[in-house]
Amino acid sequence: MAEAVREGRDPAVARFPAEPAGRRDVRILAALVGVSALVYAVSSLLRLRDFRASTYDLVIFDQAVRSYSRFGSPVAMVKGVHNGFGPDFSVLGDHFSPILVLLAPLYRIHDGPRTLLIAQAALFAVAIVPIWRYAARRLGRPSAYLLAGVYALSWPIAEAVAFDFHEVAFVPLLSALLVERYDAGRRGQAALAAFALLLVKEDMGLLLAGFGLFLLTRAGERRAGLAYLACGTVAILAVSRVLITLFGGDSDYYWAYGSLGESMPDAVLYVLTHPWAVPDTLSSPPAKLLTMALLFLPLALLPLRSPLVLATVPPLAERMMADDRFGNWWEPRYHYSAFLVAILVMAAADGAYRLRGTRLPRIPRLRLPRRHLPATAALAATVAALPFFAFADLADPDLYRRDARDRAAATAVARVPDGVLVETSNNLGPALSARARVLLWDREPRHAPWVVADTGRRTFPFLSVEEQRRRVGALIDAGYRTVFDAAGYVVLTRETPGRG
Known part of the structure; x- marks a missing residue:
C-alpha cells in the first residue's frame, strides 16, 4: 500500500496486477485487438466499396493527409470551396487537428481513403489495451475482458466506423492512456497523452478540464486537478480564438450557442444569471435526452457510480447545449459519442469496483462470481443494443453485394x-x-x-x-x-x- 501511495496510485485498487500476468493475457489481448480492427476495417471498406461513404467528410481528410504526405500544409480543396474559404484552405483553420500529420507516412504505402479507414480501425482497436489494464487493476482480469468487449462492441464506436474517417480516431486511445497512465502513477506519461489530445481537435481542452474536475474529487490530487482544469481551459481559448484564425478560419464558425449569447463570455454570464436555462436546454429537444440515456444505459449505469464520469461532463455539455443549427451533435448517429466512450467504459469499471460490499443478486445457473456481475451486465446490455446501431449492418446481405x-x-x-x-x-x-x-x-x-x-x-x-x-x-x-x-x-x- 505504501508503494501505491508513493507512486500516486489509489491504494484501494492496488491488489490487482497493473500489467498483464503473462503471455496468455498478451495473446488474448492481441487477438481481441486484431479481431476488432479487422471487423472495423471490413465494415468501413465495404461501405466505401458500396458508395456509402461521403465526400463530406472522408474526402476532406483524404485531401488534407495527402497534402501532408507531400510536405505541404493540410489543404482540403473540397472543404474550402464548398464553405467559401477558397481552394487553398487549410483544415487547421476548420478544426485544429495537427495530429493527422502522423498518418502522412502511410500515404507513401497507399495513397487514398482506404488508408484512413484502416488506420482508424487500428486506432480504435488498440484502445482496448489501456482500457483492459485499468479495469484489471480494479476488477481482475475476467471482468477486464468483459469490459474490453463492451468497448469493442459499443454503439459509439460502431457509429464512428460507419461514418467515414474523423480525427476522433485518436481520442479513445489517447483518453484511455491519459486515465490509465495517471491511475498507474505514471504522471509524465499521462501528461504526454493529454498534450497529444490537444493536437486532435480544438475542443479537447474540455476533456482535459473534465479530467481536472475528476482529480479535484481525490484527496491529494487537487493541485494536479487545478492544473488540468487550467490547461484545458487555456488551450480551448488559445486554439479556438487564436490558432484557428491564424490558419485562415473563422473562430466563430462553430459557435453553436446563439440562444445563450453571441460569444463565450455572454453565454457564461447568461447561464450564471439564468441557471434554469441549463436543464431546459439540455432536455429540449428530447433527442438530447435519448442520446444521453444511450450513453449510460448499455453500461448498466455503472459510470454514474464513479467520479471519473466528471471527465465527460464538459464535452457532453458542449454537444447538448448546442442550438438547432448543430442538431447533428445531439444524435446517436455520427462519430461524436466516440469522443467519450473510452472514458465512460473506464468509469464503468471504476463504478463496478465501487459496488464492492454491495450485496449483488446471484443469477441462477450462471456460474460466475458476484464481483463479475456488473461487467457481465454491461456486456449483455451492449450486445442487446447491437441490432439498433451500425454494427447490425454487418448482418445485412446487401452490404456484401452490389445492386x-x-x-x-x-x-x-x-x-x-x-x-x-x-x-x-x-x-x-x-x-x-x-x-x-x-x-x-x-x-x-x-x-x-x-x-x-x-x-x-x-x-x-x-x-x-x-x-x-x-x-x-x-x-x-x-x-x-x-x-x-x-x-x-x-x-x-x-x-x-x-x-x-
Whole structure:
C-alpha cells in the first residue's frame, strides 16, 4: 500500500496486477485487438466499396493527409470551396487537428481513403489495451475482458466506423492512456497523452478540464486537478480564438450557442444569471435526452457510480447545449459519442469496483462470481443494443453485394479520367479522391470540366431530388454534354471528345 501511495496510485485498487500476468493475457489481448480492427476495417471498406461513404467528410481528410504526405500544409480543396474559404484552405483553420500529420507516412504505402479507414480501425482497436489494464487493476482480469468487449462492441464506436474517417480516431486511445497512465502513477506519461489530445481537435481542452474536475474529487490530487482544469481551459481559448484564425478560419464558425449569447463570455454570464436555462436546454429537444440515456444505459449505469464520469461532463455539455443549427451533435448517429466512450467504459469499471460490499443478486445457473456481475451486465446490455446501431449492418446481405445502382455508380466514376478536376455527388467523391481533384457537387456552379451527378436519390447538400435534376439541366444548358446516364447517375463534361 505504501508503494501505491508513493507512486500516486489509489491504494484501494492496488491488489490487482497493473500489467498483464503473462503471455496468455498478451495473446488474448492481441487477438481481441486484431479481431476488432479487422471487423472495423471490413465494415468501413465495404461501405466505401458500396458508395456509402461521403465526400463530406472522408474526402476532406483524404485531401488534407495527402497534402501532408507531400510536405505541404493540410489543404482540403473540397472543404474550402464548398464553405467559401477558397481552394487553398487549410483544415487547421476548420478544426485544429495537427495530429493527422502522423498518418502522412502511410500515404507513401497507399495513397487514398482506404488508408484512413484502416488506420482508424487500428486506432480504435488498440484502445482496448489501456482500457483492459485499468479495469484489471480494479476488477481482475475476467471482468477486464468483459469490459474490453463492451468497448469493442459499443454503439459509439460502431457509429464512428460507419461514418467515414474523423480525427476522433485518436481520442479513445489517447483518453484511455491519459486515465490509465495517471491511475498507474505514471504522471509524465499521462501528461504526454493529454498534450497529444490537444493536437486532435480544438475542443479537447474540455476533456482535459473534465479530467481536472475528476482529480479535484481525490484527496491529494487537487493541485494536479487545478492544473488540468487550467490547461484545458487555456488551450480551448488559445486554439479556438487564436490558432484557428491564424490558419485562415473563422473562430466563430462553430459557435453553436446563439440562444445563450453571441460569444463565450455572454453565454457564461447568461447561464450564471439564468441557471434554469441549463436543464431546459439540455432536455429540449428530447433527442438530447435519448442520446444521453444511450450513453449510460448499455453500461448498466455503472459510470454514474464513479467520479471519473466528471471527465465527460464538459464535452457532453458542449454537444447538448448546442442550438438547432448543430442538431447533428445531439444524435446517436455520427462519430461524436466516440469522443467519450473510452472514458465512460473506464468509469464503468471504476463504478463496478465501487459496488464492492454491495450485496449483488446471484443469477441462477450462471456460474460466475458476484464481483463479475456488473461487467457481465454491461456486456449483455451492449450486445442487446447491437441490432439498433451500425454494427447490425454487418448482418445485412446487401452490404456484401452490389445492386444495379452500385454497379452504375462504379461505371460512372470509371468514366472520369485521372487527374482532372471533378464535381461529384456526396457519395461518389471517395471513389475518385485518390486519382482526381474532387469538389463537392452542390448548388453553386464550380465550372469544373467534369461533373458526376446523382438524380436518383437525394444527396447532401441538396434539399430534394428535383433540385438535383434542375442542376443537371442547368449544366446541360450551360454547354455540358452527357457521357453516361444510368440508374440516376449522370456524368457530364465540358471537355471536347478525345481529351483526358
